[in-house]
Each structure stands twice: as structure tokens, then as C-alpha cells.
Amino acid sequence: MVRLEWMIFRALFFVVFLWFLGFATGAGVFVVKNKSEGVLASKKKEGVWPAEIYAVHSSAVNSFSASGIVDAFNTSSVSVVDETSLKKTGEASKKIESSRAEALDGAKSEQEKVFLDVSAEKAEQGDTLIFKIATSSKASLLVNGKSVPLAVFNSSSVGIYGVDVRSVLGIIPVKLIIGGRVIQEKNIEIRKRDWMVTEFTLSEGQKQLGYTPETAKQAINNDDNAILYGIFGKPGSVVYFDGPFAYPLSQEAEIVGAFGNIRKSGATEIRHLGTDLDAARGTPVYATQNGIARLARGLSNFGNTVVLDHGNSIFSLYLHMDKISVTDGKLVKKGEEVGTVGNTGEYSLGHHLHFSIKLNGASVDPLRFLKQSKDI
Ligand SMILES: [Zn+2]
Numbered sequence: 001m002v003r004l005e006w007m008i009f010r011a012l013f014f015v016v017f018l019w020f021l022g023f024a025t026g027a028g029v030f031v032v033k034n035k036s037e038g039v040l041a042s043k044k045k046e047g048v049w050p051a052e053i054y055a056v057h058s059s060a061v062n063s064f065s066a067s068g069i070v071d072a073f074n075t076s077s078v079s080v081v082d083e084t085s086l087k088k089t090g091e092a093s094k095k096i097e098s099s100r101a102e103a104l105d106g107a108k109s110e111q112e113k114v115f116l117d118v119s120a121e122k123a124e125q126g127d128t129l130i131f132k133i134a135t136s137s138k139a140s141l142l143v144n145g146k147s148v149p150l151a152v153f154n155s156s157s158v159g160i161y162g163v164d165v166r167s168v169l170g171i172i173p174v175k176l177i178i179g180g181r182v183i184q185e186k187n188i189e190i191r192k193r194d195w196m197v198t199e200f201t202l203s204e205g206q207k208q209l210g211y212t213p214e215t216a217k218q219a220i221n222n223d224d225n226a227i228l229y230g231i232f233g234k235p236g237s238v239v240y241f242d243g244p245f246a247y248p249l250s251q252e253a254e255i256v257g258a259f260g261n262i263r264k265s266g267a268t269e270i271r272h273l274g275t276d277l278d279a280a281r282g283t284p285v286y287a288t289q290n291g292i293a294r295l296a297r298g299l300s301n302f303g304n305t306v307v308l309d310h311g312n313s314i315f316s317l318y319l320h321m322d323k324i325s326v327t328d329g330k331l332v333k334k335g336e337e338v339g340t341v342g343n344t345g346e347y348s349l350g351h352h353l354h355f356s357i358k359l360n361g362a363s364v365d366p367l368r369f370l371k372q373s374k375d376i
Contacts (some may be wrong), residue, residue: 007016017249037286053196054215096202114139116176116184119375124193125167126260130158130375137178143188144172148360149312151239153282158376160314162359162369163190165260165273196258200265205346213265220270221356224299231294231307232315239311240290246334247353248318249341251276256352273363274317274356281322281351283341285331287358288316296328296338299339302354303345312362320345 012114040252085329086248114137131148133139134156141148141159148159167190174186206216257276262269294315299305304321322342343351 006162010241019096023326025151030191041366042368053061054371093359112186114176114178114183116174116186118174118186118188119372120320121190122189122191125163125169126165126193126363126368127163128359128364128369128372129161129163129188130372131174132162132375133157133159133176135178139183140177142173142175142177144168144174146360151241151312153242153376160312160359160373160376162357162362162364164362165271165364167362171241180374189313193260195260197262197264200268200270201349203346203349209346213268213345216347217270220301224301224305224347227295227299228302228305228307228317231309232313232361235293235313235315236294236309236311238292239314240292240331241310241314241376242290242334243250245288245310245316245357245370247370248288248316248353249277249283251280251284252288256350257354257369259367266308271363274319274354275366277355279341279351279353281340281342283339283353284351285318285321285339285341287334287336287338288309289314291316293326293330293338295325296324296326297328298324299345301345301347302337303348305330307337312360315358317354317356317358319356320348320352323349 009272017294084104095123114131115134117132117134120127123129129143132142133141133142136155137152139149139157141157143159143161148161150159151156152158169190169192171187171189174188175182176184202211202213202216210218255275256275256278257272259272259275261272263272285306287308289308289310291310293306294309295305295307297305299319302319302323304319306318306321306326308318310316320337320342321344323341324339325337326339332338341351341353348354355366357364357369359369371376
């Protein structure tokens with residue numbers, strides 16, 4: 001008889017246990033699915049869950065609540081359940097606080113995600129710096145107070161800054177601006193580069209025209225440079241370049257006139273703002289990047305000249321060519337022939353390619369530019 005009563009008691013206990021298990025598991029799902037504080041409050045009556053967990057509601061908290069239920073049934077001691085739950089509740093509250101802070105101050109959160117990267121923190125005159133900005137917001141970049149145009153590649157913005165051959169030395173500030181506010185700042189150190197002083201030699205053509213070094217310089221500036229700088233002053237709005245810039249010849253050539261050289265004759269000085277590459281007449285010259293031909297014709301001093309506008313105030317120049325292969329206004333692809341090496345124009349002493357790069361008004365070392373553009 002005692003045994004029968006014991007069996008009935010055990011059966012009843014088992015039924016009650018199953019009911020309780022089903023209810024609690026259901027409640028767990030219920031908590032996950034519902035964000036209502038009313039529902040949570042009804043669970044509070046059961047005395048299983050610490051009060052704090054009902055005070056907040058979000059997907060983060062609900063997932064903690066669900067795991068809390070699992071913990072409750074894996075634990076035999078109520079006090080341990082409470083400790084675990086309280087610990088989780090604390091973590092949940094922290095998560096909620098941070099997610100609320102983000103939600104309340106979305107702009108600030110966005111600013112924190114901004115990342116400004118620069119290819120080098122020290123540069124020399126004639127160098128090129130590549131800035132990368134990772135943000136979904138519209139940003140602007142100021143380097144030494146000058147606005148640097150940005151191009152968007154793969155959701156990050158790229159700014160290409162030319163340290164002019166005559167750039168001021170010392171520390172220059174970099175400011176990233178979003179929504180009218182400076183979000184990030186950096187300092188770049190600009191160092192002096194030693195420049196060679198060479199003899200300013202007149203060509204036979206210049207001599208025949210009766211030029212002196214001074215009148216030859218005036219002719220270069222007043223005629224050819226006036227045309228070229230007129231183009232640099234009106235950059236197009238389309239970005240054509242899509243990555244690093246390439247060498248303009250099929251193989252590396254000897255440098256027969258270095259960038260930045262000061263060509264001097266008496267009191268007359270003229271700066272060499274490109275690199276002269278030694279190559280035979282007729283050697284094909286290739287576009288360093290995609291661009292649009294903004295000039296493709298003969299100039300009196302620089303001879304047959306092509307100027308490509310790559311966008312964002314980046315220009316490449318190819319001077320003294322024998323033949324021009326493109327026409328003004330033509331869209332030129334990277335690697336496409338723009339002409340052949342020659343010795344045209346009064347300001348040329350032999351067959352070579354004069355290759356120049358202008359970056360937003362700055363004259364930079366074109367060969368360093370090619371290397372430094374690999375960071376684009
Ligand atoms: Zn040259």
C-alpha cells in the first residue's frame with residue numbers, strides 16, 4: 001500500500017514536472033519573441049528572473065533572457081541562477097547602454113568610424129602623398145589649408161596631394177572635415193630635398209632665333225607655359241584614373257634630365273619640372289593612366305605635346321614628341337599610345353621624352369609619383 005502511494009506520488013510529481021518544464025520552455029521562447037515590458041512583468045511574478053532583466057527590452061536583452069532561462073534549468077540552486085542571471089543582466093545593461101548611446105548620437109558614432117590613413121608622415125619636396133578616408137559620410141580634406149579633391153574607390157575616398165618642388169618646409173597640418181567639423185587631424189613633416197644646379201644651355205634653334213637665356217626663358221613662360229597653366233587652371237570634373245599610374249615607356253630609360261634641376265646661366269634660372277627620359281626617336285609613349293586629352297598639338301618651345309587630364313586636377317604631360325597619336329578631347333586608356341619620342345620644339349637638345357605630372361597645381365617628381373601612386 002505504501003509502495004502504491006509512493007508510485008502515485010512519483011507519477012503525479014512527474015506530470016507536474018513535465019508541465020512546469022513545458023511552461024518554462026514556452027516562456028523562454030515567449031521572452032525571445034516579445035519585447036513588451038508587460039509580458040516580461042508577468043514573468044517577473046514567477047520569481048525566477050531578477051527584476052533588472054524586466055526593466056530593459058531590446059533584441060540584445062531578449063537574447064540574454066533566453067540564455068538565462070536555459071541557465072535556470074541547468075542549475076539546481078536558485079541562488080546560483082540568480083547570480084548568473086544578475087551577471088548576465090549587468091552585461092546586458094552595458095550592451096544596452098552602448099547601443100542606446102549609438103542610437104541617440106548616430107552622427108558621433110559615424111565620426112568614430114572615420115579612418116584617415118596617409119601613405120607617409122614625412123615627405124620631401126616633389127613627393128606625392130596618398131590619403132585614404134574610410135567613411136560613408138561626405139568628407140573634405142585640407143592639407144596645409146588647401147583642399148584636396150577626393151575620388152571614391154571601393155567605398156573609401158582617395159586624396160592625392162602633391163608636395164610642390166618649392167613647398168614650404170616643416171610641419172604642415174592635415175584636417176579631415178565632415179559636416180563642417182574637423183574630425184581628425186594629422187601632421188606631416190616636409191623635408192628639404194637637394195636640387196642640382198646645371199648649365200642652362202640654349203639649343204641650336206634658340207640660338208638661331210637670337211635668344212639669350214633670359215629671352216628664351218621669357219618665350220617658354222609667355223608662350224608654352226601660359227597655354228599649359230591655362231589648362232591646369234581649369235581641371236575637368238570627371239575622375240578617369242582608377243588606380244596606380246604607369247611608366248610611360250615600355251622599358252625603363254636612363255634619366256638625362258632630372259626633375260627639379262635648376263638650369264642656370266648668369267642671372268637667369270629656369271626650373272626643370274619634369275624628368276627627361278632617354279629613348280630613341282619613334283619609341284612609343286604610353287598614357288600613364290586613363291584620361292582625356294586636353295591638349296594634343298605642337299607648341300613652339302615644347303614641341304609636339306600631349307596633356308592628359310586624369311581627373312581631380314591630376315595632369316600628365318608628354319613633350320618634344322616626334323608624332324602625336326591622339327587628338328584633343330579624346331578619351332585615352334591607360335597604356336594607350338599618345339605619341340612617339342622625338343626632338344621637337346625649340347627647348348630641346350636631343351631625342352628624349354620629357355614627362356611631367358601636375359597635382360592640383362603642384363609640380364611633383366614624376367618618377368617618385370609613379371612609385372608613390374601604388375598606394376592608390
Ligand atoms: Zn625636360
